[in-house]
Every structure is written in C-alpha cells, then in structure tokens.
Amino acid sequence: MxxxxxxxxxxxxxxxxxxxxxxxxxxxxxxxxxxxxxxxxxxxxxxxxxxxxxxxxxxxxxxxxxxxxxxxxxxxxxxxxxDLPDERRESMEDAAHALMEIGIQPPDAHKYVRRIVLGRTPPFQLTTEQDTEFRDILAERQAIKSMPPKPLDVSRAFHRPTPSKASDAQP
Missing domain, CATH: 1.10.8 (Helicase, Ruva Protein; domain 3)
Known part of the structure; x- marks a missing residue:
C-alpha cells in the first residue's frame, strides 16, 4: 500500500x-x-x-x-x-508471440510489449536467458520476413495428364 x-x-x-x-x-x-x-x-x-x-x-x-x-x-x-502505425502494431504482435514461445502467458506478453512500445516501464523483467531467447526468436522472424517470397509455380496447378492411348485411360 x-x-x-x-x-x-x-x-x-x-x-x-x-x-x-x-x-x-x-x-x-x-x-x-x-x-x-x-x-x-x-x-x-x-x-x-x-x-x-x-x-x-x-x-x-x-x-x-x-x-x-x-x-x-x-x-x-x-x-x-x-495512434501507433500498423507496422508498429504488427511488430508488437510478433514480439508478443515470441514472448509466448519462451513461456510468458499471453496476457502478460501483450502487456509487456504494449508498455515497452509506449516507452513505459514493463510489468516484469526478463531473465538474461529469456532475453537472449526472445531476441533470437525475433531475429529469426525478421530474417524470414526479409526473405523474398518463393515464386508460385502455377504451370502444373490445373494440369490433368491426358492419356496418350485409350488403354491408359481409366474406366
């Protein structure tokens, strides 16, 4: 009190x-x-x-x-x-999910991230191990996001092999 x-x-x-x-x-x-x-x-x-x-x-x-x-x-x-821009909110979600991956409960993870983003004191401190793991997860997610998207090969998407002989056709 x-x-x-x-x-x-x-x-x-x-x-x-x-x-x-x-x-x-x-x-x-x-x-x-x-x-x-x-x-x-x-x-x-x-x-x-x-x-x-x-x-x-x-x-x-x-x-x-x-x-x-x-x-x-x-x-x-x-x-x-x-008032936060959409990109900032998206990064908040990524950070909250990374915190959940290291064992922080969802409400606590979201509260932690919101307070950090707003420049306020977080409700708890991460241990050194948690902080390292958290940063590693975020770096991994950033690396995945920065990779160019794989091209989509639609050439075979709607291709049905046509039988060359009547005997190859299925009844």
Whole structure:
C-alpha cells in the first residue's frame, strides 16, 4: 500500500501544480485516493499521464477526483496504442508471440510489449536467458520476413495428364 500512497501523493501534487486552487491534500485524502488507484490496475506512469490528459482535455474549472484520473489514464493509454502505425502494431504482435514461445502467458506478453512500445516501464523483467531467447526468436522472424517470397509455380496447378492411348485411360 505504501507504493500506492506515494503514487497518490504524486498525482495530487501534479494536480496542484496544474491548478493553483487545488486544495493541499490531507493524509486522509492521500490514502483515500491511494485506495482507488490500487484497484485500477494502472501504474504510476499511467496515472500521472492521466493527470496531464485530464487537465489538457477538460474544460476550465475541472475538479479532479480519483475515478476521473483513472478514466483519463485508461483513455490516454488506449489512445496512445490506437495512434501507433500498423507496422508498429504488427511488430508488437510478433514480439508478443515470441514472448509466448519462451513461456510468458499471453496476457502478460501483450502487456509487456504494449508498455515497452509506449516507452513505459514493463510489468516484469526478463531473465538474461529469456532475453537472449526472445531476441533470437525475433531475429529469426525478421530474417524470414526479409526473405523474398518463393515464386508460385502455377504451370502444373490445373494440369490433368491426358492419356496418350485409350488403354491408359481409366474406366
């Protein structure tokens, strides 16, 4: 809970830096906001980005509450993902599948890749062995993608051998 209290204090401080009329939060307020943040499944980075987004998008006179900061943090996170080019999203899928090949569960693999792509701290660190194997798999996939496609030989695709003699024909 200590981490969430620290996060809450930072979020409240950022609110105060954006709004000169924002109240100086009491310890009870810090703890109350921390309780909301702890159930949000968002990181400190996400919540601080949520404050920035809230003050950028809301009308004058906006009064933040912890739920609105969570809402803005989630919206900002998904907007950032939606703004990625298609090639970047394709490389994210490749990376997530490579992580799954080394034993990372699918939800964790996708979360790891999304956080890296968005420039945020990943939810866990790969071991040295995992990192090496992950990079090897990605390099192998890149090598396969960079190979020219094999030409398609359609000359025999619809070819039916015609019997040369009537005796070769099947009844």
């Amino acid at each position: 200590t981490e969430w209290i620290e996060t809450s204090a930072l979020v409240l401080a950022k609110c105060a830096s954006n709004d000169p009329w924002f109240p100086n939060p009491s310890q009870a307020m810090v703890i109350a906001w921390a309780e909301i943040f702890s159930t949000s499944h968002l990181t400190r980075e996400d919540l601080l980005a949520g404050v920035t987004r809230a003050y950028r998008t809301e009308d004058a006179g906006y009064r933040p509450l912890p739920a609105s900061i969570v809402k803005h943090a989630r919206a900002g996170y998904f907007e950032s993902l939606a």
